[in-house]
Amino acid sequence: MGQRALDIVAIGDAIVDVIATCDDSFLESRGFEKGSMRLLTEGQASDLYRAIGPAREISGGSAANSMAGAAALGLSAAFVGQVADDQLGAIFAHDMRSLGIRFDTASIAGPPPTGICLILVTRDAQRTMSTFPGASHELTPAALDRALIQSASITFLEGYLWGPERPRAAMLEAARIAQQADRTVAFTLSESLCLGDRRDGVLGMIEGRLVDVLFGNDHEMRHLTGCADIDECIDALRSKVGTLVITKGAQGAIAVRGDERVEVRAAPVATVVDTTGAGDQFAAGFLAASLSERPLKACLQAGTLAAAEVISHFGARPQTDLRQLVAW
Amino acid sequence: MGQRALDIVAIGDAIVDVIATCDDSFLESRGFEKGSMRLLTEGQASDLYRAIGPAREISGGSAANSMAGAAALGLSAAFVGQVADDQLGAIFAHDMRSLGIRFDTASIAGPPPTGICLILVTRDAQRTMSTFPGASHELTPAALDRALIQSASITFLEGYLWGPERPRAAMLEAARIAQQADRTVAFTLSESLCLGDRRDGVLGMIEGRLVDVLFGNDHEMRHLTGCADIDECIDALRSKVGTLVITKGAQGAIAVRGDERVEVRAAPVATVVDTTGAGDQFAAGFLAASLSERPLKACLQAGTLAAAEVISHFGARPQTDLRQLVAW
Secondary structure, three states, rough: OOOOOOOEEEEOEEEEEEEEOOOHHHHHHHHHOOOOOOEEEEEHHHHHHHHHHOOOOEOOOOOHHHHHHHHHOOEEEEEEEOOOOOHHHHHHHHHHHOOOOOOOOEEEEEOOOOOOOEEOOOOOOOEEEEEEEHHHHOOOOOOOHHHHHHHHEEEEEEEEHHHHHHHHHHHHHHHHHHHHHHEEEEEEEOOHHOOOOOHHHHHHHHOOOOOOOOEEHHHHEEEEHOOOOOHHHHHHOOOOOEEEEEEEEOOOEEEOOOEEEEEOOOOOOOOOOOOOOOHHHHHHHHHHHHHHHOHHHHHHHHHHHHHHHHHOOOOOOOOOHHHHOOOO | OOOOOOEEEEEEEOOOEEEEEOOOHHHHHHHEEEEEEEEEEEEHHHHHHHHHOOOOEEEOOOHHHHHHHHHOOOOOEEOOOOOOOOOOHHHHHOOOOOOOEEEOOEEEOOOOOEOOOOOOOEOOOEEOOOOEHHHHHHOOHHOOOOHHHHHHHEEEEEHHOOOHHHHHHHHHHHHHHHOOOOOEEEEEEOHHHHHHHHHHHHHHHHHOOOOOEEEHHHHHHHHHOOOOOOOHOOOOOOOOOEEEEOOOOOOOOEEEEEOOEEEEOOOOOOOOOOOOOOOHHHHHHHHHHOOOOHHHHHHHHHHHHHHHHOOOOEEEEEEEOOHHOOOO
């Protein structure tokens, strides 16, 4: 028996964000480059947690945030990711399911516990992330529900989860299932591609024509292609992915599909509070508009509107009804 | 050997707030009176949690929130309260200690787990609370550090924790230790006085002249005294407590000390987002000003400024440097 058709299913880190504010001097004292992401061991995460100020906990994870955005935009969404059977895992699961997102990945007993991301937000709204992935990196291909992936119009994969072997195998397997079912495969790059040899694997996936829609910011695109100029990046990638989407923060975004290239400005924001999740929500807005078969420019605009909402408050998931924001 | 002198020590619930927004209709469907507080069992809390939307987790607890405010106002503060040895307990402890608040109560193994308060915030910024106190109600007089209480200028006690027998005994014991050391005892009423026979015990404590500073809102004062009119409440209580402080939400606050009676308006707020913690922060501001030996009116004003800050964002603890707000 087939499953009810789904708009989108994502595979990504299942983590809870621990968000605190800090001064620039704290980042400097730790040698953290502002805006960067690093992976921590559990011990390192405990040390850092002890050193930071009071925090708020909000469910996170890049692709999971995008699914929260997709649900807020009215899409039917599912998420595959690994939490442990602990309080933070229960919080993560609640926050997905309460949005109507299907989340059936069975929790593991642990250790490791559910992953966390310590997010330090400076006065300029930049976020610097330190992630202890915990259970998140224990995801295996066995967690995949083949019928679920076959039923989804889009399978959305997260670059942050590309590093560890078993989750990467799960994502590759999901991409193949989706492609065989004639579905769209979207992949979002992440800064963690800079870690180790992840880049080659992503390039291999792209060269193998497994990626239909590729998201990334200008920095990530340059790193992926090795090109210094964004036009060179586009030339290097445009023939290998169906749609190439490049975000440029406050400078807006570019999309390239075949011979078509469109560019939009960023949507205005009264006060930028916390830039965490901007890329995640951009992807949600873009894909939601795509599913409604909106023109490429309208897809970019939906992305910038969803990103503008999320950077106007703390936390990487929407806090308002995005459907009113991007009416189509 | 004596301990370093402390400005204030509080005894209260050690819980983590789970904050979600909801429509009025959700409250109605559950039969929750807007603005109210109820106690839940663990099972009831799980049921309600499943029914509410995505949430953010921020450490809470009425007196603990006041200590966060006191620390943000530059006071040296300590907190006594019971968490379990679990992830939410670790979050609560971190959020206290990272503010420089001394928090030495040893966690218990559990069950029960660390307590939570499910806070539903409606569009009008009113908060409706459902508390599963968990480990918080396992506090016993054995957790008291006599020297710590003797060293603190003020011992601050929370009405919410007045219900269960052992925490009540701990608070009474702390009040006696403080009084014998010639320290100030402050008590904050709470809506939970309406539950069971808590009222009589509080009245007994007041009649016994154990309370130097009594905080409460107009509703709580009416319930405590049985008087319909706020002036009658004042007449009933003014001879029994050194300082009587009555908050009236947007209508400001009144303080009565001996023959002196002063009243102030509420401080202006651009957008009221979430009224949770208004009373907690009011008490922190008032007591901080008292410790600086400010006139009674200035104490009220400090209270209203601290309350105004906290209702302008989600969460019951200050997010800005309160010292700049109430410069004295």
